[in-house]
Amino acid sequence: xxxxxxxxxxxxxxxxxxxxxxxxxxxxxxxxxxxxxxxxxxxxxxxxxxxxxxxxxxxxxxxxxxxxxxxxxxxxxxxxxxxxxxxxxxxxxxxxxxxxxxxxxxxxxxxxxxxxxxxxxxxxxxxxxxxxxxxxxxxxxxxxxxxxxxxxxxxxxxxxxxxxxxxxxxxxxxxxxxxxxxxxxxxxxxxxxxxxxxxxxxxxxxxxxxxxxxxxxxxxxxxxxxxxxxxxxxxxxxxxxxxxxxxxxxxxxxxxxxxxxxxxxxxxxxxxxxxxxxxxxxxxxxxxxxxxxxxxxxxxxxxxxxxxxxxxxxxxxxxxxxxxxxxxxxxxxxxxxxxxxxxxxxxxxxxxxxxxxxxxxxxxxxxxxxxxxxxxxxxxxxxxxxxxxxxxxxxxxxxxxxxxxxxxxxxxxxxxxxxxxxxxxxxxxxxxxxxxxxxxxxxxxxxxxxxxxxxxxxxxxxxxxxxxxxxxxxxxxxxxxxxxxxxxxxxxxxxxxxxxxxxxxxxxxxxxxxxxxxxxxxxxxxxxxxxxxxxxxxxxxxxxxxxxxxxxxxxxxxxxxxxxxxxxxxxxxxxxxxxxxxxxxxxxxxxxxxxxxxxxxxxxxxxxxxxxxxxxxxxxxxxxxxxxxx
Amino acid sequence: xxxxxxxxxxxxxxxxxxxxxxxxxxxxxxxxxxxxxxxxxxxxxxxxxxxxxxxxxxxxxxxxxxxxxxxxxxxxxxxxxxxxxxxxxxxxxxxxxxxxxxxxxxxxxxxxxxxxxxxxxxxxxxxxxxxxxxxxxxxxxxxxxxxxxxxxxxxxxxxxxxxxxxxxxxxxxxxxxxxxxxxxxxxxxxxxxxxxxxxxxxxxx
Numbered sequence: 044x045x046x047x048x049x050x051x052x053x054x055x056x057x058x059x060x061x062x063x064x065x066x067x068x069x070x071x072x073x074x075x076x077x078x079x080x081x082x083x084x085x086x087x088x089x090x091x092x093x094x095x096x097x098x099x100x101x102x103x104x105x106x107x108x109x110x111x112x113x114x115x116x117x118x119x120x121x122x123x124x125x126x127x128x129x130x131x132x133x134x135x136x137x138x139x140x141x142x143x144x145x146x147x148x149x150x151x152x153x154x155x156x157x158x159x160x161x162x163x164x165x166x167x168x169x170x171x172x173x174x175x176x177x178x179x180x181x182x183x184x185x186x187x188x189x190x191x192x193x194x195x196x197x198x199x200x201x202x203x204x205x206x207x208x209x210x211x212x213x214x215x216x217x218x219x220x221x222x223x224x225x226x227x228x229x230x231x232x233x234x235x236x237x238x239x240x241x242x243x244x245x246x247x248x249x250x251x252x253x254x255x256x257x258x259x260x261x262x263x264x265x266x267x268x269x270x271x272x273x274x275x276x277x278x279x280x281x282x283x284x285x286x287x288x289x290x291x292x293x294x295x296x297x298x299x300x301x302x303x304x305x306x307x308x309x310x311x312x313x314x315x316x317x318x319x320x321x322x323x324x325x326x327x328x329x330x331x332x333x334x335x336x337x338x339x340x341x342x343x344x345x346x347x348x349x350x351x352x353x354x355x356x357x358x359x360x361x362x363x364x365x366x367x368x369x370x371x372x373x374x375x376x377x378x379x380x381x382x383x384x385x386x387x388x389x390x391x392x393x394x395x396x397x398x399x400x401x402x403x404x405x406x407x408x409x410x411x412x413x414x415x416x417x418x419x420x421x422x423x424x425x426x427x428x429x430x431x432x433x434x435x436x437x438x439x440x441x442x443x444x445x446x447x448x449x450x451x452x453x454x455x456x457x458x459x460x461x462x463x464x465x466x467x468x469x470x471x472x473x474x475x476x477x478x479x480x481x482x483x484x485x486x487x488x489x490x491x492x493x494x495x496x497x498x499x500x501x502x503x504x505x506x507x508x509x510x511x512x513x514x515x516x517x518x519x520x521x522x523x524x525x526x527x528x529x530x531x532x533x534x535x536x537x538x539x540x541x542x543x544x545x546x547x548x549x550x551x552x553x554x555x556x557x558x559x560x561x562x563x564x565x566x567x568x569x570x571x572x573x574x575x576x577x578x579x580x581x582x583x584x585x586x587x588x589x590x591x592x593x594x595x596x597x598x599x600x601x602x603x604x605x606x607x608x609x610x611x612x613x614x615x616x617x618x619x620x621x622x623x624x625x626x627x628x629x630x631x632x633x634x635x636x637x638x639x640x641x642x643x644x645x646x647x648x649x650x651x652x653x654x655x656x657x658x659x660x661x662x663x664x665x666x667x668x669x670x671x672x673x
Numbered sequence: 674x675x676x677x678x679x680x681x682x683x684x685x686x687x688x689x690x691x692x693x694x695x696x697x698x699x700x701x702x703x704x705x706x707x708x709x710x711x712x713x714x715x716x717x718x719x720x721x722x723x724x725x726x727x728x729x730x731x732x733x734x735x736x737x738x739x740x741x742x743x744x745x746x747x748x749x750x751x752x753x754x755x756x757x758x759x760x761x762x763x764x765x766x767x768x769x770x771x772x773x774x775x776x777x778x779x780x781x782x783x784x785x786x787x788x789x790x791x792x793x794x795x796x797x798x799x800x801x802x803x804x805x806x807x808x809x810x811x812x813x814x815x816x817x818x819x820x821x822x823x824x825x826x827x828x829x830x831x832x833x834x835x836x837x838x839x840x841x842x843x844x845x846x847x848x849x850x851x852x853x854x855x856x857x858x859x860x861x862x863x864x865x866x867x868x869x870x871x872x873x874x875x876x877x878x
Contacts, residue, residue, distance in 0.1 A: 044861050047838045047853060052845035057855045061831055069824035075854060105859075105866060122859035161852060164825040167844075169837030171862050195866065202868040209868075250871035277872045348831075362756060379836025387835055387870055394839030398828075398847070401840075405826050405849050411819035414774075459822060479817055480774060488809035493802045508755075516754045519783030527795025530802055531784055533755070610788070651813060658812055661716050666805050669714040670798075673707065 044123045057124065062158065064348055067462065068374030069164045069410045079154040081129035086149035089117075089125030093140035093150065101133045107196045110206030115140045115150075119204060164410075165374045165401040168358065169394065170344055172380035175230035175237065175334035183229065183331060188302045189215040190309055190328045194225070194244075194251060197330050201254065211255070213328050215307035220327035221261070224311050225252060226297055227268040231334030239355055241335040243386035245272045248332050249282055252290045265291040265324070267313060275388065293322075300329060335384035342564070350375060351510070351565040353604045357383045368396050371509050371567060371603075373412065376400045415463040415480040415535060417444075417456045420650055423475035424453035436467035436476055439538070441569035464568035465539025469578070474649040481534050483541070484651030490548060491659035493530035495666040498552035499628055502616050504531045505540045506601075507575075510561035513603025523610035526617035528554070536560065536568050537575025543646045545582055545596070550639035552632050554620045555595045557612065558582070562600045572600070589638055592631060594619035686717035688811055689745040690804065691736060693727040693752035695782055702786035703797040708751060711801045715808050719743055727752045733765040740769040747771075747811040751779040751804045772816035779803040829854060834862020 048055050056077065063074040082093075093115040102108035105118035112118070114133040117125060129140065129150065141150050174195055178186040185191045190213050192200075203209035213220050225248040231241040245268065252264045266285075271292065273279040286292065297313040309326045337356035338344070345352050350370045353359040358381050361369040368376050378397040379390040404410050419436075426432035426447075436454050437445040444460035445467060454476070456467075465478040477483065494501055506512040512533050518525060534540060537560025548556050558579045566572035579598040586596045599612050620628065647653050690712040694700035705723040712721040720743040724732045727750055739745060748771065750762045755778050763773035781800040789796040826849065830841045833855035841853040859865065869875060 044838065044865065047833070047841055047860060050842065050845045052848070052850050053841050054850070054852045055833070055855070055860060056852060057833075057860060058858050059854050060856045061854060067822070069822050071825075071829075073829055080858070107866075116858075118857065118859050119865065121865070123861065124859075126858075128858045161827075161829065162825045163827045163829045163852070165828050167828065167830045167837070167840045169830055169832035169834060169840060171832055171834045171836070198866060198868050202866075205868075246871050250869070250874070253871075254869060254874070281872050365757065378830075378840045379832070379834060381832065381836075385836075387864065390834070390836040391839045394836040394841075395843050397836075398840045398843035401828055402844060402847050402849060404824060405828055405844070406847070408824055408826065409821045410824050412822055414817040414820050416820070458820060479815070482813060485810045485813040488813055489806040492805040492809040495805070496798075496802070512754075513756065515788075516756060516780075516783040519785075519787035522787055522790065524791050525788055527785075527789040527792045527799050530799065530806075531780070532806075655813060658716070659809065662805070662809055662812075665715050666802075669711045670801070672714070673711060 044121075048123045055124065058128065061344070061347055064166070068412065069404060071163050071166060071374065073161045073163060073166070075159045075161060077157040077159055079131075079156050080126065081131060081150060081152055081154050082127050083149050083151050084124065084126045086147050087126045088147065088149075089127070091127070092143040093127055096139040096143040098137060098139065099133050099135060101130065106199045106206050107193070109196055109199055121204065165376070165404045167376045167378050167397045167401055168348060168350065168370070168381055169378040169397075170338055170341070170381040172335045172384060173338045175336045177229050177331045177333055179236075180229065182299045183226070184300050184302060185331060188300065188307065188309060189213075190220075190307050191300060192328070192330055194247065194330045194332045197251060201251070213307070218327075219259075222263045222326045223255065223265075223328050223330065224324070224326045225264070225266045225330045225332060226311075227266065227332045228296060229331040229333050230336070232269055237334045237336065237355065240272065240384075242384035243335070244332040246278055246281065246386065248330075249285045249290075251330070253285055253288060256288050256290060263291075265293055265326075267293050267295065267297050267311065269294070269296055335380060338381070341381070346564050348375065349567070349569070351561070351602060351604075353383070355383075357381065359604055368393065368400050374404055413463060415478060416458050416461040417463070417465065417467050417476050417478050419454050419456055420475050420477070421453035423473050423650075425473050425475070426451055426453040428473065433472065436471050439466040439470040439574055441466065441571055462568055464536035464571040465534060466536065466568070466571050466574045469539050469541040470574065474645065477650065478535075478539065481539060482651055483543070483649045484655035486532065486534070486544060487547065487652055487655045488659055488662070489532055490544065490551065491655075492662060492666065493532070494548065494551045494553055495663040496670055499554045499625070499632055500528050500620070501553055502526065502529045502555045502557060502613060502620070503548045503553045504529050504557040504613070505537075505544070505559065506531055506533055507537050507560040508533055508535045509567040510565055510603050511559040511601040511609065514601040514605045514609040517603060517606030518609040519606075521606045523606055525610040525613040528617060528620075529613050536566070536571040537579070538568065538571035540575055540578070542578060542582060543643060543649075546639040546642045547646065549632070550636055550643060554628065555597065555616050557616060558596070558598045559601050559612075562602055565602055589635055591635060592619070592623055684746060686747060686812060687719045687743065687745050688715075688717045688747040688749060688808055689736070689739055689743060690718055690721040690749045690808065691727050691732070691751065692721070692723045692781075692804065693732070693750065694723060694725050695752060696726065699752070699782050699786045702790055702793055703781075703800050707797060708781070708800050708804055712749075712804050712808065715805055717747070717812065718808060720745065728758050728761050733761070736762070736765050737769040740766065740771055745771070746775065747814065748776045749779065749804065749807045749811060750776065751781045751800065751807065753782040754780050754784070757783075774817040775811070775814050777807040777811045777814065779807040826850070828852070832862065833860035835864040837862070
């Protein structure tokens, strides 16, 4: 901690939160909110005179609210930096602190929160984890029985810098407990709360048990566990040491804790599954090893930082095996438990790894990004054809990357600002913009290829690159089986999924079409998904009016973590097709083709599209011939 | 960056198709050779072959040699996800003098054989279609150059627990100016609240 604070190249900003992140790799602009401390950091010498005279006491979060702090406070005596804060919510404005501070004049009640902008090239997110609140588990009586505490509370009671100076006492009578129990997996590996393992609690309870045993070899300690997990170096040996010291281990999650109201002693009811015996044992004190859970503001941070979350709420890495440190946003990396529960050695290792990933970018004065950007055909822009730029593209762009200088001059894409979502391309009513590497001609040619043979049996699935394509990958990686009639097509964002593509798919005779992208809060392109979603619901209404069979057009938001959902959606779509007699389906397809053609009148005029159609005729012939030959 | 062009169809197309076995990951469900035979009949395809591991050195070498030998100007790799190996094959073709954006992948592993093990015939049909789809797209691919953006050589670490402190120290030791942001009044996070930590049983601060 001290090393970080005194490093000449580290600028520590405590009591500061991230308000807004804009920009892209190499060029982020971060707005920080420096919360008012009501103390001038440069003047405070950390003497603590203000706290000594302060008459107000409130619970200290740092001591798990087991001890008070003053309204003028530092969370702990070793705080870094050692600068006092005035908690204005608790303060009664007696100004004794101002008098005590005297000539230093470090206290300033006129301070306000400050918004500060910082330009940075890369960012490491290390926002950590929080603890599960066990009071929702009535069976353990936490917050009802005074001697049932959490392990974090025990940490503070057992800590020489804690409220009891390291003297572990029972909250009910301040006596030193002689018989103690730890219960593992409280709120973790429990389908009611968190199905996943919290990673470090096994070793954590063993550590605490060993520490207590070292201080007083006569204490009797039992650890209740489901499985003891010791997968890292030296962990199994540590577990062995605990058993050699006489710490008891009982396999099986306790079902109930009851209390003797006189003595406040506790009875742990459990079944020891190795002994096959139902037991009820008396303890002076019980410690609950709470699950690690995402931070309470993790959802909010997810949208501020524009990073997605895995099903448990943790931040999601780009690829679980190949890019476990990277977020899906270029230039943003993860370290520590914000990405999933981790112990100290793994968190330190991931911190180092993240710094190395970030320095790849930061050691150079330039970085390369994909050229899949939007390009305007100036001759097609309404500014040229009708003398008035409509501005729809500029309105659609989530990044303000499209300039319309005057109604007579065609729209202009600022390449360095364009992130390549394709929203403007699909929204432009004149088809005057295209996206490099995802042009209409390229996408049309792909559609033609996959719908060449028995299109009525096929489900054409449009997926965004970052989420639903990732979800489809995960379905495969997890071997979640789904119908082989799916034919996937990848674009960068659902905002690129042009209505023309969907009409064309049905005109070509597709059995069903899936329109899928990320969840709104996960969008890689800020508001791209919203544009895609709006268009999709418009299409849903149009197809409803056409009396298309329900389910032949489906809109689903599937994250890269939802492989199971991808498989389920495709199987449900297959079931819809299976339910329609083939002749009826073919009749419906034929009947709707003129409707689709009507809406596609302008499509052949889009640059490259006629050529793609001519080419596709040859391609479809070849595909049919080859399939017949096989 | 000079304005890059979306369409450029003037050259004669020479497409090479590589169908990967990925050991048994793909070949355990479908016969890659059947996809090869299918691809041979597609327009502009002048060379098609199967390969045991396209991503291995030998697989990449084969692609690079074929580019020269068959004068290929488009390369299709029917193998795994673009999230897995797009960068690998872009690198391989550019070493052989082809613009990396003239390489197109068909995902016949994650999104085909791994998801349709129960339906081998369906998987084979799909692998053919996805390969044809990549060939079709390649007809309209154009050479593109990566866009260079400037880099502000400064980092931010959000959260000053044990992971954030470790990241900030390593960045700073590499000479990078680093802002370490913490929402609480002190750095240290949960670690600072702990008594001694395992397995060394030393102080956590």
